[in-house]
Amino acid sequence: MATRHQNAAAAPQPANRGAAVPAAKQKAAAAGRPEARNRRALGDIGNLVHPQALDCLKEGINRPITRSFGAQLLKNAQANGAVANKVAIAPARQAAAPKPAKKAPAKAKITTIPDQAKKPSEAVASSSAQKASRKKVVDTLTKxxxxxSKVACGLTGRPKEPxxxxxxxxxxNELAVxxxxxxxxxxxxxxxxxxxPVEYMGNQPEINPKMRAILADWIVEVTHKFELMPETLYLTIxxxxxxxxxxxxPRRELQLVGVAAMLIAxxxxxIWAPEVNDFISISDNAYSRPQILGMEKSILNKMAWNLTVPTPYVFLVRFVKAAGNDKELEHMVFFFAEMALKEYNMVSLCPSLVAASAVYAAxxxxxxxxxxTGTLEHHTTFNETQLLEPxxxxxxxxxxxxxSKLRAxxxxxxxxxxxxxxxxxxAVAAQGV
Incomplete structure (x- = not known):
């Protein structure tokens, strides 16, 4: 019997046997299981369903909609709707959103320590530094x-001249370089x-400034008579x-020095220099040819043959141009410049200062x-204060x-x-001098 029951249990069952069980019975059996009794009821999903999902549900679907299949349809519809919304909203956001500005480099934060947290020595040092920075500059009476005075003279607030x-x-003009x-x-x-040159009268026992002025006046007269270049006159002096x-x-050789210096210049x-005989004649035969040539050699040896020097004439040409190229002003400037050649007090002055003083006086x-003017100050590098005395x-x-007796x-x-x-x-004092 036991063998029969075992054989009967091991015997194969027909394949369509389960199909014969009615659906109502299967639902009842499932309801009787513990898992089915403990499962939560499906909530209302009406608010989660996208309108597009409802449209999909309304379409003709041949297969029966089970809970799992309906959930899958809803999930697909929601995913498709989200993609569609992103595609529609993205261009509008791109048009409305401003371009991101470049981030400025982050500045280092400076943290300050309150005075209460500082050490006593540090607090005293910081407070003294603050007091020093807050200390006002006291204007002296001179300032x-x-x-x-500057305000009264109109020197403050005056714009610089171009x-x-x-x-x-x-x-x-190529010659103007x-x-x-x-x-x-x-x-x-x-x-x-x-x-x-330096002030040399202290080392000349037989010569004084008056003798030098006589020699300079005579040299100006000779250069004018020989129609020599202005460069020759200034180089001679x-x-x-x-x-x-x-x-x-010696006093007797002072004119000889002037004659030899003029010959060198x-x-x-x-281009066509006067001959030695011309200088002998102009000096009333006071000196012979060997004396003039001997003094010429002596002068060149003492000066080490250095004759390429800036005389007042090179500055006069430039400063007259800066003054405006007025012909009358030009003649007046050269008049004062030649008057300066007689003044022993101006021997040691810079040639540029002598030339600028002549322009100012003119x-x-x-x-x-x-x-x-500002143009003259720029080119001469001198202001009015520096030019007043000369x-x-x-x-x-x-x-x-x-x-005067020296009127050449x-x-x-x-x-x-x-x-x-x-x-x-x-000129009088009202004009500045």
Whole structure:
């Protein structure tokens, strides 16, 4: 019996046997299981269903919609709806959203330690530093008076005058060397200090400033009679002063020094230099040919043959151009410059200062306004204060010229050739000198 029951249990069952069980019975059996009794009821999913999912549900679906199949349809519909919303919203967001600005580099934060957290020594040091920074600068009486004087004279708040381009009209003139002219005069400004006469009258026992003035006046007269170049005149006076700075000369040989110096300058500057016989004749045969040539050698040896130096003439040409290229002003400037050749007090001055003083005195005499401009200060490198004293010397020489015994320069510039500028009344204190 036991064997039969075992065989009966092991016997194969027919394949369609389960199909015969009615669906109602299967539901009842499932309901009777513990898992089915403990399962939570499906909540209301109406608010989770996307409208597109409902449209999909409304479409004709042949297969029966079970709970799992319905959940799958809902999930697919929600996913498709989210994708569609993203596609529709993305362009609008891109158009409305501003472009992200570049982030500025993060600044290092400075943390301050409160005074309570500091050590006593550190707190005292920081408080003293703060007091020092807050300390007011006390204006002295000198500062106050200086400021008031500047305001009263109109020196404060005055705008700087523009510097005029004085080489604008010469840009196409190759002889004007506009591209190099500034560098050339910078070199002159430096070179003028290298070889310059000094005050030598203390070392000359037989010569005094009056004798030198007589010699300078005679040299001006000779150069004018021989129609020599202005460069020759200024170089002659330079050679005389330079030689007297290093060599004692007797009174009887002072004119010989002037003759030999003029001969050297003519050979250096002139195309057709006067001969030695011409200088013998102009000096009334006071010196012979061997004496003149011997003094020439002595001068050149003492000066080490150094004749390439900036004289006042090279600066006069530039400064007159900066003053405005007025012909009358030009004659007046050269009149004062030649008057300066007689003044022993101006021997040791820089050639550029002598030239600038001549320009200043000329503008004062002709009553130019303003007397000194920003363009002149730029090119001469001197202001009015620096020029007052030497300009006074020149103006006083002009005032004394009509009654002086040394009138060669005055007569020269009183002619029509030079515009009779010497006949102008001298400048007075109202014009600045």
């Amino acid at each position: 106050v008076l200086t400021a008031r 510097v005029e381009d004085i080489d604008e009209l010469d840009k196409n 506009v591209d190099y002219i500034e560098d050339i005069y910078k070199f002159y400004m430096t070179a003028q200090h290298e070889s310059r 330079y050679i005389v002063d330079m030689f007297l700075s290093v060599q004692q000369v 003519c050979k250096y500057e002139e 503008r004062c005499t002709l009553k130019k306004s303003p007397i000194w 300009a006074k010397v020149l103006v006083n020489a002009h005032a004394a010229a009509p009654e 320069i005055y007569k020269k510039y009183a002619t029509e050739q030079f515009g009779r500028v010497a006949l102008h009344p001298p």
